[in-house]
Amino acid sequence: MRPTMSIGLFCSASDGLPAAYETAARDFGRLCAVHGFRLVYGGSGRGLMGLAAHAALAGGGQVTGVMPRHLAGRERAETRLADLRMVDSLAERKQVMADLSDVFFVLPGGVGTLDEAFEMVTWYDIGLHRKATVFVDIDAFWTPVLGVFEHLDRQKMLRAHVRGGYDRIATVDEMPAAAMRHRGTAAAEAVA
Numbered sequence: 333m334r335p336t337m338s339i340g341l342f343c344s345a346s347d348g349l350p351a352a353y354e355t356a357a358r359d360f361g362r363l364c365a366v367h368g369f370r371l372v373y374g375g376s377g378r379g380l381m382g383l384a385a386h387a388a389l390a391g392g393g394q395v396t397g398v399m400p401r402h403l404a405g406r407e408r409a410e411t412r413l414a415d416l417r418m419v420d421s422l423a424e425r426k427q428v429m430a431d432l433s434d435v436f437f438v439l440p441g442g443v444g445t446l447d448e449a450f451e452m453v454t455w456y457d458i459g460l461h462r463k464a465t466v467f468v469d470i471d472a473f474w475t476p477v478l479g480v481f482e483h484l485d486r487q488k489m490l491r492a493h494v495r496g497g498y499d500r501i502a503t504v505d506e507m508p509a510a511a512m513r514h515r516g517t518a519a520a521e522a523v524a
């Protein structure tokens with residue numbers, strides 16, 4: 333089945349995280365498969381990245397991994413993927429994931445996840461793409477980061493249109509509706 337849209341996912345590559353985050357990652361992958369969304373992610377078999385990919389594959393979904401060659405060992409590149417793209421750098425991974433995705437979601441993660449999420453919002457800001465970045469605020473994980481955006485906004489550091497470049501949902505269950513909503517926005521802005 334041809335996927336209806338492609339969902340970029342940024343999240344932790346660490347194992348042994350709180351159960352709520354691991355459940356969220358599995359639910360995310362499962363929902364991608366159920367809704368016919370292709371999951372585009374960093375290609376790791378570890379951490380929340382691996383859990384989401386495994387759940388999508390188990391549900392019969394399509395998964396594309398994008399893995400920097402030099403990290404393939406450390407991040408345990410997921411060998412079960414039919415579509416694993418090897419790239420030369422973290423920067424190229426972000427570019428390829430951005431090109432392939434219609435919208436980005438951010439599950440709990442560390443500095444790598446933060447870098448990826450912020451870069452997608454900054455690319456939206458300068459008009460390199462019109463794709464929203466949606467923070468999945470499981471157990472208020474991203475609330476401090478979303479507070480930084482609010483702070484920037486209050487201090488007039490955020491150009492008005494950037495507000496359309498990021499969003500928050502509270503649970504993974506809201507992912508399909510948010511994906512459809514933001515795909516509509518990106519398509520409308522692309523033709524405007």
Ligand code: AMP
Nearest residue numbers: 343344345374422441442443444445447
């Ligand atoms: P983390 O959120 O730190 O667990 O990392 C999640 C993913 O982000 C991993 O696949 C890392 O390889 C990746 N990552 C780490 N640092 C960066 C960076 N500076 N730019 C892009 N991705 C990164």
